[in-house]
Amino acid sequence: MSDSAATEIVPKVVIVGAGFGGVAAARALKGAPVAVTLIDRRNHHLFQPLLYQVATAALSPNDIATPIRGIFRRQTNVSVVLGEVNGIDTARREVRVGNGAVAYDYLVIATGARHAYFGHDEWERFAPGLKCLEDAFEIRRRVLEAFERAEAEDDPVERCALLKFVVIGGGPAGVEMAGAIVELARRALVKDFRKFDAQDPRITLVEAGPRILRGFDERLSRAAIRALARLGVEVRVGNAVTHCDASGVVVAGERLCARTIIWAAGVSASPAAEWLHAEADRAGRVMAGAQLALHEHPEVFVIGDVAHVLGCDGTPLPGTAAVAKQQGRYVGRLIDARARGRPTPEPFRYRHYGSLATIGRKAAVADLGRVRMSGSPAWVLWSLAHIFFLVGFGNRFAVLSNWAWAYLRYDPRAKLIIGTRPYSPPLALPAPAKMLPEPSSVGS
Amino acid sequence: MSDSAATEIVPKVVIVGAGFGGVAAARALKGAPVAVTLIDRRNHHLFQPLLYQVATAALSPNDIATPIRGIFRRQTNVSVVLGEVNGIDTARREVRVGNGAVAYDYLVIATGARHAYFGHDEWERFAPGLKCLEDAFEIRRRVLEAFERAEAEDDPVERCALLKFVVIGGGPAGVEMAGAIVELARRALVKDFRKFDAQDPRITLVEAGPRILRGFDERLSRAAIRALARLGVEVRVGNAVTHCDASGVVVAGERLCARTIIWAAGVSASPAAEWLHAEADRAGRVMAGAQLALHEHPEVFVIGDVAHVLGCDGTPLPGTAAVAKQQGRYVGRLIDARARGRPTPEPFRYRHYGSLATIGRKAAVADLGRVRMSGSPAWVLWSLAHIFFLVGFGNRFAVLSNWAWAYLRYDPRAKLIIGTRPYSPPLALPAPAKMLPEPSSVGS
Numbered sequence: 001m002s003d004s005a006a007t008e009i010v011p012k013v014v015i016v017g018a019g020f021g022g023v024a025a026a027r028a029l030k031g032a033p034v035a036v037t038l039i040d041r042r043n044h045h046l047f048q049p050l051l052y053q054v055a056t057a058a059l060s061p062n063d064i065a066t067p068i069r070g071i072f073r074r075q076t077n078v079s080v081v082l083g084e085v086n087g088i089d090t091a092r093r094e095v096r097v098g099n100g101a102v103a104y105d106y107l108v109i110a111t112g113a114r115h116a117y118f119g120h121d122e123w124e125r126f127a128p129g130l131k132c133l134e135d136a137f138e139i140r141r142r143v144l145e146a147f148e149r150a151e152a153e154d155d156p157v158e159r160c161a162l163l164k165f166v167v168i169g170g171g172p173a174g175v176e177m178a179g180a181i182v183e184l185a186r187r188a189l190v191k192d193f194r195k196f197d198a199q200d201p202r203i204t205l206v207e208a209g210p211r212i213l214r215g216f217d218e219r220l221s222r223a224a225i226r227a228l229a230r231l232g233v234e235v236r237v238g239n240a241v242t243h244c245d246a247s248g249v250v251v252a253g254e255r256l257c258a259r260t261i262i263w264a265a266g267v268s269a270s271p272a273a274e275w276l277h278a279e280a281d282r283a284g285r286v287m288a289g290a291q292l293a294l295h296e297h298p299e300v301f302v303i304g305d306v307a308h309v310l311g312c313d314g315t316p317l318p319g320t321a322a323v324a325k326q327q328g329r330y331v332g333r334l335i336d337a338r339a340r341g342r343p344t345p346e347p348f349r350y351r352h353y354g355s356l357a358t359i360g361r362k363a364a365v366a367d368l369g370r371v372r373m374s375g376s377p378a379w380v381l382w383s384l385a386h387i388f389f390l391v392g393f394g395n396r397f398a399v400l401s402n403w404a405w406a407y408l409r410y411d412p413r414a415k416l417i418i419g420t421r422p423y424s425p426p427l428a429l430p431a432p433a434k435m436l437p438e439p440s441s442v443g444s
Numbered sequence: 445m446s447d448s449a450a451t452e453i454v455p456k457v458v459i460v461g462a463g464f465g466g467v468a469a470a471r472a473l474k475g476a477p478v479a480v481t482l483i484d485r486r487n488h489h490l491f492q493p494l495l496y497q498v499a500t501a502a503l504s505p506n507d508i509a510t511p512i513r514g515i516f517r518r519q520t521n522v523s524v525v526l527g528e529v530n531g532i533d534t535a536r537r538e539v540r541v542g543n544g545a546v547a548y549d550y551l552v553i554a555t556g557a558r559h560a561y562f563g564h565d566e567w568e569r570f571a572p573g574l575k576c577l578e579d580a581f582e583i584r585r586r587v588l589e590a591f592e593r594a595e596a597e598d599d600p601v602e603r604c605a606l607l608k609f610v611v612i613g614g615g616p617a618g619v620e621m622a623g624a625i626v627e628l629a630r631r632a633l634v635k636d637f638r639k640f641d642a643q644d645p646r647i648t649l650v651e652a653g654p655r656i657l658r659g660f661d662e663r664l665s666r667a668a669i670r671a672l673a674r675l676g677v678e679v680r681v682g683n684a685v686t687h688c689d690a691s692g693v694v695v696a697g698e699r700l701c702a703r704t705i706i707w708a709a710g711v712s713a714s715p716a717a718e719w720l721h722a723e724a725d726r727a728g729r730v731m732a733g734a735q736l737a738l739h740e741h742p743e744v745f746v747i748g749d750v751a752h753v754l755g756c757d758g759t760p761l762p763g764t765a766a767v768a769k770q771q772g773r774y775v776g777r778l779i780d781a782r783a784r785g786r787p788t789p790e791p792f793r794y795r796h797y798g799s800l801a802t803i804g805r806k807a808a809v810a811d812l813g814r815v816r817m818s819g820s821p822a823w824v825l826w827s828l829a830h831i832f833f834l835v836g837f838g839n840r841f842a843v844l845s846n847w848a849w850a851y852l853r854y855d856p857r858a859k860l861i862i863g864t865r866p867y868s869p870p871l872a873l874p875a876p877a878k879m880l881p882e883p884s885s886v887g888s
Binding site for chain 2: 042043044060061062065067069070073076079080081082083100133134137144145148151152191192193194415416417418
């Protein structure tokens with residue numbers, strides 16, 4: 001229903017990526033005299049900080065994903081396009097989407113990052129990472145199937161490997177994942193299985209650096225290790241994983257036999273630097289100027305995980321939701337100002353309000369600069385912060401009720417194995433033909 | 445934690461399939477002096493009558509699926525095995541699961557049915573059917589992507605085909621699917637799209653037989669056609685689809701150009717007849733005796749969609765949840781009686797309480813034998829019946845709140861495209877290179 005009579009010529013803003021950065025930029029352009037096209041290859045925005053809870057069956061996809069069109073239903077200067085960007089022509093000012101192209105006057109690149117294996121891409125099939133809903137389903141499937149196979153396994157060595165879980169990477173993502181798996185395993189799942197008990201599942205968190213949660217105060221790192229130990233997670237720091245295959249990992253020369261390995265050790269930016277022929281850092285992030293634009297192309301902005309932007313301390317800003325949102329808002333306002341011919345804002349400056357990481361159901365660490373917390377108070381703060389940030393996506397109530405349910409009953413609601421195939425046999429290591437163990441107890 | 449000291453030798457019951465029939469049989473064996481092994485290739489039981497609501501984005505998988513282990517957590521004589529059965533050795537009394545085998549004294553086959561294309565298996569990729577959660581995700585993806593592509597399409601002929609949906613099969617499944625799609629399209633989705641309006645999406649229901657809802661009273665068939673017409677579904681009866689491809693279907697020599705086709709026209713039983721070398725009917729259903737056992741193997745039972753059982757009127761019982769549940773309960777009680785050395789019950793007799801089919805958000809038809817209803821009263825009855833049957837699966841509240849939300853706001857919560865690939869281009873018909881339409885209106 002294009003309303004050509006009412007059309008006036010306004011600058012065209014193209015935003016690629018509807019993560020925290022892209023959505024914030026588009027929202028900041030509300031009311032601006034521009035026509036925004038927001039392109040994403042998925043139809044939903046994802047609240048990624050809670051994705052690990054989908055992977056560990058505590059939440060369902062609906063709770064943390066919301067259709068992009070719904071977010072901008074009432075913001076009439078935004079058009080949403082579902083499509084995969086495969087190139088950018090900065091000379092003609094066009095973004096190539098599938099077989100077509102979209103012209104821009106201003107371009108915002110907010111395409112995020114994928115997990116990176118530091119030259120060991122062959123590890124990906126053994127140690128999947130977590131970036132999208134499909135990743136979460138895959139990890140959920142592997143974790144739940146490991147328990148299923150352990151239940152059917154007679155060989156104690158193999159059963160031990162099936163009940164061993166290795167999480168690689170001691171940042172907030174790895175810590176949260178390890179805490180969630182150990183709680184799922186020891187509290188929720190054991191009730192459903194008959195042949196092993198709560199102490200059998202073993203979770204190891206491997207961090208190459210000298211301590212976990214490097215971005216936090218050192219005392220909080222120690223508090224996190226204690227909290228993880230209480231839950232039953234073994235933490236190994238100071239040695240990187242040197243090998244990874246279907247039967248486990250090698251750390252400091254020692255083989256850890258584990259059928260389930262999860263990668264939370266590193267990311268690299270999407271290929272935006274190649275599209276733009278722009279300078280990038282080692283992680284593939286595009287070097288951005290003080291106003292988050294490219295030096296050669298002041299009409300092209302990079303924000304979020306795909307951008308290399310220095311903080312006040314001279315180090316690059318981390319790839320967090322808070323950074324991406326602030327950058328998106330900044331760029332939106334800057335484009336608004338330019339479109340109206342007003343002076344553009346001061347250079348971008350990131351305001352750090354704090355870092356939060358949760359460890360299981362009751363503990364967390366919070367580093368708010370002057371204030372530091374661990375244990376239950378930090379957990380309450382973490383919960384409130386996440387519920388608060390889900391506001392506006394309409395999912396607050398669903399998340400809250402699912403959490404309350406899981407919390408009260410230690411019984412995550414979402415223990416469904418969903419995949420393309422009904423049941424996939426082990427990745428490697430075919431089991432020899434054998435009789436399955438028979439049920440041996442009687443009762444009701 | 446096998447408790448070998450307390451073990452006594454009890455009959456081994458193996459149930460294959462954890463649908464309505466298999467779960468009912470296992471539940472009926474609660475307290476029976478038997479050791480039950482319940483095998484399914486998925487880890488969840490599915491409330492299939494509401495699966496079309498997952499496909500049309502009104503419900504999320506969690507609402508209608510529940511892990512099998514959770515259902516039998518407290519019934520200690522049931523062991524759950526996740527695995528794919530690939531054969532049965534009736535001489536050795538073993539079920540082959542993956543590479544292993546499970547021995548039985550009593551065997552209950554409740555493996556259900558898949559959609560069947562009557563010799564046109566090549567139609568499946570163009571017209572997927574709906575039997576499991578993955579099917580529902582696939583149909584949801586196709587429906588939602590059709591709207592996305594229509595929004596980006598300039599060619600009016602192609603846009604028309606993208607907004608045309610054909611449902612093949614006028615049974616309850618087809619009627620419910622057509623009603624759900626038209627409401628999704630005309631009420632919920634149009635708000636999210638800018639380039640077409642509520643009247644543009646067109647839904648056609650094709651039934652080869654002389655009328656839709658054949659199992660219902662003829663007046664209810666007519667009421668259903670009127671209700672569908674009010675919603676905007678065109679119903680064509682009396683002609684079968686003779687061809688099906690990526691660009692549409694052919695009915696009575698006429699080509700209906702539609703990019704989205706859904707198959708609800710027929711099912712055939714799982715390959716149990718081959719496993720058992722047993723007599724089967726044309727739909728692959730195993731011929732069962734009066735006690736639902738095979739004539740040659742009184743220890744092997746077939747129930748639900750995989751069984752050919754005659755009703756009082758001499759015609760085979762339909763493949764409904766009610767039939768499967770009653771048969772499961774009957775077989776469970778029969779095995780219990782045999783295991784205790786008590787007299788076995790009378791031959792199985794199906795008690796028909798009624799047939800229900802819903803048509804969109806407010807209309808339904810109910811055929812309770814002497815009482816027949818259509819319109820809102822039938823819809824209320826349908827809703828109550830479905831909520832009631834979800835009792836015991838712990839999902840009642842979730843379904844109720846999702847429905848209430850969707851009902852009040854005309855806004856289904858679950859409009860997520862989830863698949864293995866981020867965005868899949870059209871099945872066929874690659875679009876020529878072109879500029880995507882530009883956003884043309886300005887506002888906030």
